[in-house]
Amino acid sequence: MPPSDRTPLLENGNGSQSRSSFFERASAIVKAEGEPSWPASFMWFIFGNWLNIFLVFVPLSIISHNLNWDAALRFSFSFLAIIPLAKLLGDATEQMSSKLGQTLAGLLNASFGNAVEIIVGVAALLQGELRIVQTSMLGSILSNILLVLGCSFLAAGLKFDESHFRITAAQTSSSLMTLACITLVIPAAYYSSTPPKGEEIDYEHGLHIISRGTAILLLFVYVAYLFFQLKTHSDLFDPSTEESGQPQEEEEEEENKMSTISAGVALLAVTIVTSFCADYLVASIEETAERYHIPKAFIGLILLPLVANAAEHVTSVWMAMKGKMEITITISVGSSIQIAAFVVPLLVIVGWITGHQLTLYFANFETIVLFASVILVNLLLQDGKSNYMEGLMLVTLYLVIALAFWVS
Template sequence: MSSETAPLLPNANGNGSTSPTLVHRVKALIAAEGEPSWGKSYRYFLLESYLNLLLLFIPLSMVAHYSNWDAALRFSFSFIAIIPLAKLLGEATDQMSSKLGQTLAGLLNASFGNAVEIIVGVAALLQNELRIVQTSMLGSILSNLLLVLGCSFLAAGFKFKESNFQVTAAQASSSLMTLACITLVIPAAYHSTMLEANNAANDNSLMRFFSVPDETQDPGLLAISRGTSILLLGVYVAYLAFQLKTHAYLFEAEEQEAETPNMSVVSAGVALLATTVVTAFCADILVASIEETAERYHIPKPFIGLILLPIVSNAAEHVTSVWMAMKGQMELTIGICVGSSIQIATFAIPLLVIVGWIFGHELTLFFANFETITLFASVFLVNTLIQDGKSNYMEGLMLITLYLVIALAFWVAK
């Protein structure tokens, strides 16, 4: 056996040292597998896209934050900095996935597929910005279902008269999305019933329609939300098994030529960890500046959470989804858009409720009635459009129009 591949054994002199060293073994393993070197991996990671020039806004956002610059500058710098970080998170995840096999790759993508949304949500939760948590999560669902999917259908419609996709898998995903939507209707219905019972004499229909969670939540509402969150996490685990194991054939796209990875597994893992930490810092700065920015520049906080934040976190997914749609890979497009929405609704939101439970923040699944209705209408429209397994540019235009109407409504709703 050559010295490069020899196992770790004591030397002949019996001093217990190893020959070769662990570092040499790792290098030999990487060379044997034909993986890129660390230098090549990080050159690719940092230099493969012009979008990475926006990483310059990371130090700018930190300087603005610690120097207490104007809130709009702090918000804008951290807002822009998260855009390339979202792409780098996706890139590191993809590079790791290429070597881990289908099951582990699926679990990794499920965990980090919406990492930016979860990081922003945790940052807002720890600052007790419960409304920002809720609106940003809801906004991510609406952005994926309406804006990203709509733009994908529209772009594909300009290239192909009609695009086809696997209808059974799409319907299974949309059915789970419907279940998640219904679980958000139940807390809203409970809240409305209790409010009507307790305030029958001074009932104000309009205020109840736009009512938002109080600082101190009803114990029953907390119990419903926390119990439902645990159940949704269980359903999400079952969905992963359905998608990756028992019914994986439903979600298989056309055979693609295997791409040579541009990063080693270890370097991609380190990059993923480092990018997550930096994203957490930028998200913390972003959330800390929202309150002052909203007040000084008269921007409704629900609009910031529902429209602006999801645009940042979904920027990379948006580009990927549209690109896949234009290549005729509609299964991948549906998987990105609907699958990401399912991750948010059945994994990210319940996870944040449980994290809030652990750290003493009373986050619930109760959304204002207006928000619940917009989600229900969006899911209903998506289900209607994908049930035939075909798409065209007109369907994309419908989805984008509904998204713009919702954005307008949240701009005027204080």
């Protein structure tokens, strides 16, 4: 037999060489060279953060829902279960992003950066809780631009006299936030307009057309913003090119804690579990609000965003205390843009497809609150500097809004 016709199996009677080469190829597919193994990846994923202690509430949420325990217990267990799940979603997304390149990483973060808000919003939408959808989305925006940004400015102000950030990037982000805010004002203005004498206007039909058309346009603008941020003007958003007014700790390149495939599996699994917990949470809101006299608007606007944004709060404050204000602005204002220009339009379109009549019409009070908040944030970002007093202003406005919705 010619040498070229000989196979590895024939060279090795027991087939060990063939089997070992097969396992090497299979291993290369699921784990690239230099990446952690699957056991090491999942060990870090589950036991790498103290917040994961709260994962004990995941089975409690499932049990309490299926056994129909008291509404307060069902709400509390689901509420606490989503906190570590939100952190795990962020960890899995971050681990996947590190290997995908800047453009794909940006798209992945755009899709899963606010995964909890999307899951809670879709769960509430499918259950017909349109009021919860609107207040939770509005609450996420306000939580990011007032509470997260305010706490970050406040924390940085306790360490530095002044913190500096790149003006152009911050103003671009805040301007897009303003555009998204204005698109929410227009439906309210349309609905409040008085028709000419002798004419009748079908406001509901008009609101649906305005909302769906605006949703499509906002999604287009958001895609353009991603292209602007990641491709054509990426240098404006690169913190390494900024000369800050305070010392920054040297950026250390973090080694991957998970392989790309294991991070993808973890992301899918956590998303599924989060969807169940979010569904149980939304299902318990109505009874909890009625039995314990908690306004539904307060639950949607204050409590739900606190759960979804818990991990972002900690990260943003931590980055601000390290002098990395560009990252802080990206987390707080960038997350608000994702909600206003991506998540809300996406939910409007999902509602359109599923027959749930979700619109961009918010109550006049909510519209005024959002508009006033965006104006304050724009005023504080326009000079490219921050201090603890500006942080205190933002947090104070958030607390006043929370108080107003408590008594609403």
